[in-house]
Amino acid sequence: MGPENWTQVTGFVLLGFPRNHILQALLFLGLTVAYVVTATGNLLIIALSWVDHHLHTQMYFFLRNLSFLELSLVSVVVPKMLVITLTGDHTISFVSCIIQSYLCFLLDTTDFFLLAVMSLDRYLAICHPLHYETLMSGRVCSQLVLASWLAGFLWVLCPTILVASLPFCGPNVIDHFFCDSWPLLKLSCRNTCLLEVVAFVLSMLVLLVSLGLTCFVHLHSCHGPPDPHCCREKESVLHCASHLTVVVTVYGSSIFLYIHLSETQSLLFNKGASVLSCIVTPLLNSFIFSLCNNKMKQALGDALRLLQPTAVRKL
Secondary structure (H helix, E strand, O other), rough: OOOOOOOOOOEEEEEOOOOOOHHHHHHHHHHHHHHHHHHHHHHHHHHHHHHHHHHHHHHHHHHHHHHHHHHHHHHHHHHHHHHHHHHHEEEEEEEHHHHHHHHHHHHHHHHHHHHHHHHHHHHHHHHHHHHHHHHHHHHHHHHHHHHHHHHHHHHHHHHHHHHHOOOOOOEEEEOOOOHHHHHHOOOOOOOOOHHHHHHHHHHHHHHHHHHHHHHHHHHHHOOOOOOOOOOOOOHHHHHHHHHHHHHHHHHHHHHHOOOOOOOOHHHHHHHHHHHHHHHHHHHHHHHOOOOOOHHHHHHHHHHHHOOOEEEEEOO
């Protein structure tokens, strides 16, 4: 069909997961529980680190921003999945699909940059404590977070604009549970090989550069040469371990997305990796940084005691 006969698609159909009634009910229940727990955990981290003055440190400032990122990511994907599962309406408009795709990759990319910044923060806190407050002042922390968001915004903007300008003349069925860019590109009427290569290079570049920086910093923090000024406090080391766990989960699921097997295996594999990246990782992070953090648990206990009635507290 020639370009003059193209009819622009106005919406897409998200196939999601198998449409068995029992599986759909279990999926809806599981997604609801996961979303509520994830939202509650990350909101608690944000609220406690904002209210409790003991948590007004650089580490918890970055953690608050990471929790906001994770909460935003799961909110971009899960509510639409719940609507699809509950109503059976698998359609999504063209504009909504492009916005969802852009937000997912924006938040993922910003997440990579922020994790690298958090690794640098832990390195300075553990191995250069005497200069830490100067090097990581409040202004510097704010600039680093802003730079992470700006880098994510600019990194994803150009490919998204190019995808949005592509002609889509049918079919309009996306074999995924959200508007992932890779299956979306397959639906275009135009040859997208060059755009796929550009998107792949940009994705791998941000993935490998941020992962390399994170690993380099962690290795120097934990296995570097003895430093007479190196202050390996228990809290910093434990937080470093928690952060490394998050790094492995986030980067592991993202790397899986770029492993291509057969067509059928790739679709199933990508769905599983996307579930891990968009749903499971934000859920785990809220537990890793709250239940495994003594200061966070203490702040939660203090907040609960303050909410109790005065009479009960006196008893």
